[in-house]
Amino acid sequence: xxxxxxxxxxxxxxxxxxxxxxxxxxxxxxxxxxxxxxxxxxxxxxxxxxxxxxxxxxxxxxxxxxxxxxxxxxxxxxxxxxxxxxxxxxxxxxxxxxxxxxxxxxxxxxxxxx
Amino acid sequence: xxxxxxxxxxxxxxxxxxxxxxxxxxxxxxxxxxxxxxxxxxxxxxxxxxxxxxxxxxxxxxxxxxxxxxxxxxxxxxxxxxxxxxxxxxxxxxxxxxxxxxxxxxxxxxxxx
Numbered sequence: 001x002x003x004x005x006x007x008x009x010x011x012x013x014x015x016x017x018x019x020x021x022x023x024x025x026x027x028x029x030x031x032x033x034x035x036x037x038x039x040x041x042x043x044x045x046x047x048x049x050x051x052x053x054x055x056x057x058x059x060x061x062x063x064x065x066x067x068x069x070x071x072x073x074x075x076x077x078x079x080x081x082x083x084x085x086x087x088x089x090x091x092x093x094x095x096x097x098x099x100x101x102x103x104x105x106x107x108x109x110x111x112x113x114x
Numbered sequence: 115x116x117x118x119x120x121x122x123x124x125x126x127x128x129x130x131x132x133x134x135x136x137x138x139x140x141x142x143x144x145x146x147x148x149x150x151x152x153x154x155x156x157x158x159x160x161x162x163x164x165x166x167x168x169x170x171x172x173x174x175x176x177x178x179x180x181x182x183x184x185x186x187x188x189x190x191x192x193x194x195x196x197x198x199x200x201x202x203x204x205x206x207x208x209x210x211x212x213x214x215x216x217x218x219x220x221x222x223x224x225x226x227x
Binding site: 105107 | 156159
């Protein structure tokens with residue numbers, strides 16, 4: 001079945017460090033891929049997405065490239081800020097299982113220290 | 115602005131009581147979803163609905179019930195049959211286009227006392 005595997009956290013970085021959060025997926029067909037961010041006590045917000053191979057999603061300095069050959073969608077940011085501290089979820093939608101149900105990874109908690 | 119509203123933000127329930135969590139959206143989305151999130155864990159799908167008057171069980175539907183009488187509303191009832199209901203509950207909605215992604219509410223934290 002469809003699934004998403006995320007790098008386990010927590011991840012702690014100093015401000016201005018480079019961030020990578022790994023995400024790999026298993027899916028049939030050609031899924032859409034997403035990164036969501038959850039700030040403390042809040043719901044999830046869509047951070048970026050990619051709908052086909054080699055697409056790069058980007059937002060707020062974050063980037064992720066849809067790599068079909070490695071079934072990956074790693075999240076990167078060149079210089080993190082304290083305000084980036086949150087939980088990040090990788091997700092996929094294959095559209096095969098009715099509606100467009102999302103399959104989520106377990107989330108990676110990022111803490112950025114000044 | 116359009117969005118999805120969950121209420122209340124915090125809810126306390128005595129053991130043995132049913133409680134209903136509200137979820138309303140004005141995005142004109144066809145599909146709606148309920149997820150449960152436990153501390154340090156990912157999201158687990160409880161129920162989803164693609165159209166009014168129709169809904170399907172997700173991975174952890176036992177002890178929960180839903181209704182979809184209106185396109186805008188998808189309330190979740192946590193029944194006394196749910197053995198461990200304390201959690202953070204998230205409602206979401208989406209268009210049928212799978213590439214769009216979901217819009218989430220801000221969540222309801224339910225605590226059994």
